[in-house]
Amino acid sequence: MMKKTTIVSCPQCKKEVPWANDSPYRPFCSERCKLIDLGQWATESYRIPLSESNSEDESSHQA
Numbered sequence: 001m002m003k004k005t006t007i008v009s010c011p012q013c014k015k016e017v018p019w020a021n022d023s024p025y026r027p028f029c030s031e032r033c034k035l036i037d038l039g040q041w042a043t044e045s046y047r048i049p050l051s052e053s054n055s056e057d058e059s060s061h062q063a
């Protein structure tokens with residue numbers, strides 16, 4: 001049984017990470033890179049809900 005391991009690049013530091021059970025943070029190489037990426041994602045999406053509730057109020061007000 002020759003199972004070829006898939007190699008992915010860490011989105012943060014571009015380091016090669018084997019897509020396997022012993023890489024719990026894949027596609028990231030480490031917990032640190034994962035937290036950095038999630039932190040950026042959370043910061044950006046934080047602003048979206050604010051304008052979303054706004055537009056809902058706006059559409060009922062327009063028409």
Ligand SMILES: [Zn+2]
Nearest residue numbers: 010013029033
């Ligand atoms: Zn990394």
